[in-house]
Amino acid sequence: MSILFRSRSQGAQQVKISGFRRFVMFWVHNAQQAVASLGELVRYPLASLMTMAVLGLSLTLPATLYVVVKNTDAIGSDWQEAAEITVFLRKNLSQQEVATFTKRLNLSPDIESVKWIDKNEALAEFREGSGFGSALDALSENPLPDVLLITPAADKRTPSAAETLLRSLKGEREVEEARLDLAWLQRLEALLNLVRDGFLALALLLCIAVVLIVGNTIRLNINSKRDEIMVMKLVGATDAYIQRPFMYTGVWYGIVGGIIAWLATALLIWWIDDAVRAISELYESQFSLTGLNLQEMLVLWLIAVGLGLLGSYIAVRKHVATIEPQ
């Protein structure tokens, strides 16, 4: 490996190391340096933990937002699937006529199922649930119409196909009014997009912040080891050799930071899950947030390690080279 003294590796026998040995020792040294940087971190636990916590907690917010978006996507698609058309029938129809109409609709290929809500049953339910029982008694006749809940066939559930179906239903003689509530679906979609975009922008900003914070911490580390780096350069250490321990420090930040992000995300989801459940109960549905699955946890971990590595890489590239022996 001597540039100036071609014969040196033969002249001084003891200095000679085979290429294979060099290769093996490269990895052994890597492992040693990795452990050594960990030891260094353990020696200053508070400072290291703070950087790790910043890394982990910064990733927690985007991770939680991601979980929320993922869950809302899931319900969103549920609701999209179940897009129902509500049909209010004319009041003067007899039970018989309603039953026939229901049967006729059931035969249509565009419609999967029809659910009939009898106006008398609806009134009884309303009387019990609303507390207006006595007021209702004052009415001479049932003010409620018969209602049909129509689920379109699987291929008619897109907003435009459902709209066409809605128009044809409105044309029916028995139908007073029909509604397809697409507006709220579109609103939900828009809201989801907003959250998704916000999540991406926020995640990007926080990732940049993490890189800068890790980079700055490593920069301080490098500066505090200025003398040591100079001596190493004097005795012939390559920049790569000097940089490696700092890069491993960045990796360790990422590894521990990632675990902190897992825990904090789980905690945050547990925290908001009660609130979400309360809301979903108000909507009479059973819904609870699903947290990160194994794959997503691994991705989060990789991102954390990647950010730690990137931050330290930027710092060592910029600062190790500028330290030159005097």
Next chain:
Amino acid sequence: MIKFEQVSKTYAGGFTALNQVSFHLEPGEMAFLTGHSGAGKSTLLKLISMMERPTAGRVLINGHDLKRINSRQIPYVRRDIGMIFQDHRLLMDKTVLDNVALPLLIEGYSMQEARKRVQASLEKVGLGDKLRYYPMMLSGGEQQRVGIARAVVNKPPLLLADEPTGNLDPKLSTEIIKLFEDFNRVGVSVLIATHDLGLIARLRYRTLSLKEGRMINDGLQEN
């Protein structure tokens, strides 16, 4: 071994530290480099160890023009040069063993292999029993000898010393110089920068003298 051809070095700001310096140190030769502070001794050593590049002229080591060495290759050049400093530049938070082993670890030795050679190197400078000590626990002369052990542990063909006896009393200085003589005897080229004229006078080695950046005497006069 070391050849300077019309080498000049002007620092940013216009200070000329070396002015057309030429000399040739033969392989296996030992020489002193002397001059007042600011005469250019340190600059000359820095040009050899590639801490600085010359403004003009050529520096050759073993026939290789250092101009051809790019910055990525500098570490490999430094592995061939044992360097000793007045302030010895030891790592104070590392043991003597770790300090001396550093050049070997950088070259890819395992600690077990390095230990044997560290032991041998420390024994040569008379500190074979101080492996586990920290530099702070040693005297100035001992610290300097640890620095020498580190410089020679990977058996470089060339030794450079910058004021190695600067902080030592005459008796210790003589001991240090004796060490250099030992290395020189086994074929190592040695260049020692010093302004300790008494030391130079006692030993009859070639003496390169610098004054205000010029080589006023390269010791090759017929004497």
